[in-house]
Amino acid sequence: MKLFSIRPKVIVFVIGILLVCSFFTYSAEEAGEGNLSQDGHGTEHSASNEEHHDQSHGGHHGVDGASLPLWSVIPFVGILLSIAIAPLVAEHFWHHHYGKVSLAWALIFGIPYLAAFRGDGFYDILHIYLLDYIPFIVLLWGLYTIAGGILVRGTLRGTPAVNTLILLIGTAIASWVGTTGASMLLIRPMIRANAYRQKKVHLIVFFIFLVSNIGGSLTPLGDPPLFLGFLHGVPFFWTMTILPHMVVLSVLILFIFFCFDSLMFKREGGQVPDDGTGEALRVDGAFNLIFLLGVMGAVLMSGMWKPNKDFNVFGVHLPLQNLAREVIIIFCGLLSLKFTPISGELRQTNGFTWFPIEEVGKLFAGIFITIIPALKILQAGADGALSSLVAVVEQPVHYFWITGGLSSFLDNAPTYLTFFNTALGKLHMNEDMLPEILASGFDLSKDPKYQTFVDYLVAISCGAVFMGANTYIGNAPNFMVKAIAESQDIRMPSFFGYMLWSGLILVPLF
Template sequence: MVQPLVVGARRLGLAAVPFGCLSLPALAAEQGHGVDGASLGGVWALPFVGILLSIALGPLLAPRFWHHHFGKVAAAWALAFLVPFAIVQGPPAVVTPLAEALLHDYIPFVVLLGALFTIAGGILVTGNLHGSPRTNLALLGIGTLLASVIGTTGASMVMIRPLIRANDGRRHNVHVIVFFIFLVSNLGGSLTPIGDPPLFLGYLRGIGFFWTTMHMLKETAFAAVVLLALFYAIDRRLYHRDDDFRGRLDPTPDTGRLGLEGVVNLLLLLVVVGAVLMSGAWKPGIGFRMFGVDVELQNLVRDALLIIAALASLWLTPAGLRARNGFEWGPIVEVAKLFAGIFVTIIPVLAMLRAAHDGAFAPLIRLVTAADGTPIDAMYFWATGLLSSFLDNAPTYLVFFNLAGGDPAHLMTEMAGTLVAISAGAVFMGANTYIGNAPNFMVKSIAEASGIRMPSFFGYMAWSAGILIPLFLITTLIFFL
């Protein structure tokens, strides 16, 4: 997402990344937050639509107000769902859905993103390369490969600042960040469960660790090669148009040499990776109930380890390194506040989706199944993808995973094509909007803090509609029909 960060957030050093996606537990997604989606009408989706429109239009129409009050706006939309729901269903009916959203989704999401953001912020790539088309192509290629190793969040946070420094003397550099979001913050995480949260949830449900590596390699490689080639063509043209630019001097002159500081944080990233993988592999069957919600020991241990790793990073990172790295808390704070509203308002939307043919979104569900009951892979790709562009891609993945039967053994064999379509849709199309995956919004915030005038919500969608949608149509024709 959102990765909802989802805005931002769903909107973070070398091994630190993988987990921006991994911490979203699947239990709440499957239970539907205790809400009977079949009994809800489409009106309950309005608060979610409202917060999305606020995120899209607020910075554009009222930038000063939005900058100071976006947290209050997110809270207002959350209350716009919670208060009427409590009135109609009774106050007790709100407790369990809200507790599930917070305990199973939001808190682990923020803890994981916060840990990755903090640790990655302590890794400083020193020196500065010249942002030529070849150099930019190499940086994007490396970041794309890293995303499946350390996750989209980790790869994004490690690579974005060196890329910004390499291009901060250029007049035309917005496209560099846009393609970075396409490739590093999304598409690159397609090959392992560590790469992106939906795939991690599939791993928890029994999908083999290297299944996506073997079955999605050709789709991922095709899309990545096309995007990298298109980026190089665009960047080369704009680079040569910068020759006569006589603006400010490059604030970070090229050195041609790179180094790495804050190496201790690489070890802490390994702790994060180990904690996330532990929570998926270790099932002691120990837990307790809070507000009617099951809280399991392995998830508590995971979150505790992530917090300890983040605190250790703050303590062990050399003084002054974060300041030299341009580290600020603003992006993670923005993601935390906005996604709090998103995770609350998304409760009825996901419940209606999980109600399948009995819910308000039944027409959408019918699109993915042929008259004889067989799955339509192309429609699974687009339905999963388009919803993942605006909803959190992890629970959206689970909705269609379960709609396709939910049996990992069957999905990995007889229905392998359908599982690839669901997985690719969730991961690839998280790049369609700023809120499709959490690193998107974080990268946007960091770029803006560095002085880059990023496109508005709809401006970014113009980029994705013009570049990604045609690419996904071609991908559909080649791989899913």
């Protein structure tokens, strides 16, 4: 395309202009704050902050969200709009340069943020990478790697009943092996079973609805948003609170799918071909399930084992149990690669590549750093730049729709984290209170705000996980499943075409 014939120069020029503009804007704001301190209006606040910094994290505890303007979230909005729009208008460019685009937005935010806030800014960036991004991507990598070493073989014919059963199994296991793991485990058997079918798009669409999203709503292993909640103090099994909502929604969607698939099956003749092989079903690489159990055990361990020991990395405290969790997950993934190597027949038959996890890793590296001001502003509650939004969002239903609506377009993991912090800020609570408040048997009547927070958290969790299915960009596995289907010559709907499916089927059920 001629549009991108000089793209390197254009990209460098645009990034340079944005960096300079952002730098001077941040610097001007910082200078203004310095003037306030000098004229006597900010001296006491500055001194108290200094003392708190020194006591907490060797001189830094992060930037005060109340001091951040709303425009500071522009890089966050920019990277998310890039993810949504660039593949539609510049597919070739995006496919080859999405990592550079993510890096560009990260730099557009990160350099001015560091220049303006120095030590506190560095602490914020290091904190979100060490305590959020790395655990998030390590878990995704582990589940994706291990599930890619499991192959279902044998004669399997995709009748409406069989397809519904596959979706039911995938929905049931997604909370335990992850939506990514379940999707990678079952999407290829689903496609092979329906190779003879003429119309296959609906099979993949419903697969994304259930296996890649809604099925992962019951444990932190299931979906990235819930894992982030777990990292921020939500007990591992608390998410079972969502079970009634998940069951009702899943049953309704499975019923709709069975009726629709039965109609399509009859239109195609209603006959199942017989190739004469009758090969029995079997699972190759089943020992990888042991490694999946190892990942589950690692996550459980990190939530239950409290050695009260951590490592200080430039002021950011890394709990020993978190480091142990990451090491175990990586070790399980490496064992899977050892016993089922990438060059082996099993992974080759599965069509295993690193591209999906590489794409997620690069894009989320940019998302996690640019989301910092949004999180800070929302944590500031009524004192932040989004005080009007905080004031409007009052009821659980508000949290459900706003979290879900944004999760549809802005990726559900950071959206969950954003409104999780909004709820905490609105009720003047902090993460340290959550293990006790959300523990089984805790008396929520001790303070009305405890029950209110639980209601908010249920709504936020359901919105983030359920509505991640509304678009291709709502959850990490959605893109992976779409890519695998297209590699098998299934012509998937466009971005907006898929939204038509979800808008007609999912939204009315919500």
